[in-house]
Amino acid sequence: MLIYPAIDLYGGKAVRLYKGDYAQMTIYNDNPVEVAKDFLRCGAKCIHLVDLEGAKSGTTPNFDTVTAIKKETGLFCEIGGGIRSMETIEKYLAAGVDRVILGTAAVTEPGFVEAAVAKFGDKIAVGIDIKDGYVAIKGWTVKSEENAMDFTEKMEKIGVKTMICTDISKDGAMQGTNHELYQELSEKFNMNIIASGGVSSIDDVARLAKLGIHGAIMGKAYYTGAIDLVRAIEVAK
16 A cells, blocks of 8 residues: 655645635645655655645646646655646646546536546546545535445546545544545445545554555644654555
């Protein structure tokens, strides 16, 4: 299992939200590139980036920061947040980003995801943010009528290879991850499942690794020092 240390971007800074609430934002570092360099020093191979402003607006306000992180570290970079057009996908991929994550657009425009997968293959991932068993959209602010498992099945059928699954109730809460959810997803679907939300101890990492899923995203636990990233990467192997 791969560890994807995360940087959530807002105003060019590394921040974290509590349970997806923009009103509960903590700024952890004014220089996200330096954070990414620390990930590299700790042995990370990949990085998970989210443009929180883009998630709300559908634009790319943190594009320069994202590309600087890729250029300065050479890490495998995936980016999500407000990617709702072919032009935006092409902009990121042309700048060297390795994988683009579609979120809101995957729910509101399934035809868009299908076209993106047809054109870009496994450079397209889908982020599914789960709230009470349903998919949340628009920066987690709206709960859709789309059942999470049914939605994942749809994505598998159109050729999506990687699903990043976040349990919003666990995200940033430091209360452990939803192992049952990730076990169900790994058993039901033949996809690369990446767990996100609530990875807050080495035990969480070890339990997720045993499920045989592709990856786990580590956010707040890194910033607060609750998990040593070097150790997490070793345990995940």
